[in-house]
Amino acid sequence: MLNPGSSRTFQEYSTAVFISFIESQLEYGSRLDLVWDCYWQNFLRNSDNKEELFSFLAEQVMQLVVKESKQLVVTDKKQVLTVPPRKDTANLAPCNHEEADTRMMVHAADALECGHRRILIRTVDTDVVILAVALANERSEVLDELWLTLGTGKNRRYIAAHQIAKALGPEKSRALPVFHAITGCDRVSAFAGHSKKAAWATWNAFPEVTTAFLGLASTPSELPDGVLSTLERFIVLLYDRTSTCCDVNMLRKKLFSRKSRSLEHLPPTRAALEQHIKRAAYQAGYTVSGDRQQ
Known part of the structure; x- marks a missing residue:
């Protein structure tokens, strides 16, 4: 969200801040995608204010005069608007992603389909880095560079997702969203x-769990016993690196009785862990697929 400064109305914000910024960004690339987030601060927590502002800004953007060599894409609820008008937007809309982080991946995947090989994503959400690394790995054949920029001014930094994906290797890059979801995300x-x-240290100490992560990445709707057992062992090691136990229920009992841990710092029960893994698998399953429907 750009700082509104002294703007008191949507029109003032659009004229003084937003449109001039969009025009400046179009100078540096051949395509610019604007993807709205659904969770903003202060008055934008009110869904009516949020939708009104987004729709208004989308209308303002549509009035821009864009060179023929440029493309502007802006989300408008589940749909997208484009300047110049684009005949086929089937890869982009209708899209039911509620948050911008996953919807950005839909737009990045579409940009690659349209022949763009160098992409820059501007974000304030570090979760996007995880998704971008996985996407860079999945689309490495058609992608040259995928950069992210976080922060502003002197605090701005650039992250090369394609280089991280290369350093991690194909398997770990593909497994990364599952690892991220299971260990906690938005x-x-x-x-x-x-x-x-x-x-992360536990993953490095127990590399066998990579196969389980990859299994969930491939078939997020299924949870075979072998995958669940491996993930259970991973969670055991996360809570107690020296444990030889493979049963989280048994570990809960041992930690509570021997180390007097509070309930909130005990591992989940096996039944709770199974549901947690299913939710994480669902979350990770669509984040980097480029699928516009969750």
Whole structure:
């Protein structure tokens, strides 16, 4: 969200801030996609205000005069608007993604389909980095560079998702969204007291779990016993690296009785873990697929 400054109305914001920014960004690329998020602060928490602003800005953008060599794509609820008008937007709309982070991947995938080989994504959400790395790996044959920019001014930094994907390798890059979802993301709960850094160290110490992550990435609607058992062992190691146990229920009992841990810092029951994994698999399954329907 661009800082509105002293703007008091949507029109003032559009004229003084938004449109001039869009015009400046169009100078640096051949295509610009605007993807709205559904969760903004202050008055935009009111869905009526949010939808009114987004629709208004979309209308303002549609009035821009865009060179023939340029393409402007802006989301408008489940649909998209384009300047110049584009005949086929089937890859983009209708789209029911509620948050911008996953919908950005839909637009990035479409840009690749349209022949764009260098992409820059501007975001404030670090979750997008995970999705971009997986996308860079999946579309490496048609992608040259996929960059992300986070922050503003002196705090702005650029992240090369394509280089991260290359460093991690195909398997780990493809498994990354599943790992991220299982260990906690915007829409899946985390394990209390266990950071991403600790989870990453556990993954490195137990590389066998990569196969389970890949299994969920391939078939998110299925959870075979073998995959569940491997993930259960991964969670056991996350809570107790020295444990030889493979049963989270047994580990819960041991940690509670021997180490006097509070309930919120115990691992979930096996039944709860199974539901957690199913939710994480669903979340990770569509995030980098480029599918406009969740």
